[in-house]
Amino acid sequence: MSTIKITHVAAGILIQPDGRFLLGSRPAGKPYAGWWEFPGGKLEAGETPLQALCRELQEELGIEVRAAQPWLVQEFTYPHATVRLYFFKVTDWQGEPHPHEGQQFAWQTAGALSVEPVLPANTPILRGLQLPATLAFSNVAEMGEAAWLESLATQLREGMRWLVLREPQLDERDYAALAGKALALVRASGGNLLLHGRPELLRELEADGVHLPARELLKAEARPEGWCGASVHNAAELAQAARLGLDYAVLGSVKPSLSHPGGPVLGWAGFQALVEQGWPFPVYGVGGLTSADLDDARLAGAQGVVMLRAAWQ
Numbered sequence: 001m002s003t004i005k006i007t008h009v010a011a012g013i014l015i016q017p018d019g020r021f022l023l024g025s026r027p028a029g030k031p032y033a034g035w036w037e038f039p040g041g042k043l044e045a046g047e048t049p050l051q052a053l054c055r056e057l058q059e060e061l062g063i064e065v066r067a068a069q070p071w072l073v074q075e076f077t078y079p080h081a082t083v084r085l086y087f088f089k090v091t092d093w094q095g096e097p098h099p100h101e102g103q104q105f106a107w108q109t110a111g112a113l114s115v116e117p118v119l120p121a122n123t124p125i126l127r128g129l130q131l132p133a134t135l136a137f138s139n140v141a142e143m144g145e146a147a148w149l150e151s152l153a154t155q156l157r158e159g160m161r162w163l164v165l166r167e168p169q170l171d172e173r174d175y176a177a178l179a180g181k182a183l184a185l186v187r188a189s190g191g192n193l194l195l196h197g198r199p200e201l202l203r204e205l206e207a208d209g210v211h212l213p214a215r216e217l218l219k220a221e222a223r224p225e226g227w228c229g230a231s232v233h234n235a236a237e238l239a240q241a242a243r244l245g246l247d248y249a250v251l252g253s254v255k256p257s258l259s260h261p262g263g264p265v266l267g268w269a270g271f272q273a274l275v276e277q278g279w280p281f282p283v284y285g286v287g288g289l290t291s292a293d294l295d296d297a298r299l300a301g302a303q304g305v306v307m308l309r310a311a312w313q
């Protein structure tokens with residue numbers, strides 16, 4: 001049996017405090033010359049991804065990495081190689097990036113790139129960079145429609161941009177009617193609304209995407225168009241989300257929660273052990289969490305937290 005040789009690569013996403021990140025153009029003479037990438041390169045024998053990252057950013061940009069967090073891991077097969085890419089968020093460094101290899105540099109905003117083309121393996125990474133630290137799930141079931149819509153308007157004014165409309169108690173007609181009202185508010189603020197399940201309503205409602213509950217994730221054979229994430233509880237469900245090429249996963253329960261009483265609780269340690277396996281999408285923690293948990297979430301490797309009740313208070 002032949003085994004595929006995998007080339008391991010570390011790449012750094014240098015992020016400024018305002019959220020802009022650095023892309024570099026690949027130098028002449030390399031495969032995909034002129035295409036845009038995150039600075040980085042191949043691991044040398046005996047190196048960890050982090051060691052390779054620090055060496056490559058020194059060699060290619062002349063900077064010293066001060067703080068880097070492992071983020072996404074992506075595998076991709078090019079004609080020239082199958083690569084496993086370890087992407088890090090680099091949030092602190094010493095020195096100004098200089099093109100030591102004749103590259104061009106461009107500081108970019110997620111969702112509004114001014115350069116192209118970017119290496120094809122980076123598509124999920126660029127989508128992941130657009131996602132927020134907190135993802136809100138609706139709570140009409142407890143608050144009632146009028147109070148929830150009022151709270152939604154307030155939250156949108158205060159900066160909420162992503163929410164999942166999860167109201168399993170509503171039949172399709174009532175759900176569609178509520179989605180129409182919520183979408184009108186979300187559209188006015190440039191936000192994104194994902195339907196919970198119900199991919200068949202996506203086109204008709206012109207929503208931004210779908211969030212799949214775990215049981216629908218396991219049945220799905222392809223991802224719906226638009227944004228798509230899923231709720232997961234274990235490595236098998238994370239692997240299915242990766243096979244489908246989803247944009248994010250929501251993993252829990254991290255803490256005991258009122259909405260799923262008596263369910264299995266991972267704790268941040270259990271959460272971290274699963275996230276550390278390395279996934280091509282960001283993973284949120286869910287279950288009894290508020291924005292006060294964001295620091296713990298990041299330390300455990302999370303993109304951030306999903307909030308149900310806490311998002312509307």
Ligand SMILES: Nc1nc2c([nH]c(=O)n2[C@H]2C[C@H](O)[C@@H](COP(=O)(O)OP(=O)(O)OP(=O)(O)O)O2)c(=O)[nH]1
Nearest residue numbers: 009011030037038039040041042081083119121122
């Ligand atoms: N650096 C980097 N490589 C990427 C990205 N996305 C992506 O698919 N790749 C692929 C392209 C290459 O096949 C491989 C990186 O190899 P490289 O040619 O940059 O390696 P290197 O810097 O060590 O260069 P060299 O010493 O071999 O010339 O990973 C990315 O964002 N950054």
Ligand SMILES: [Mg+2]
Nearest residue numbers: 039040041042
């Ligand atoms: Mg390189």
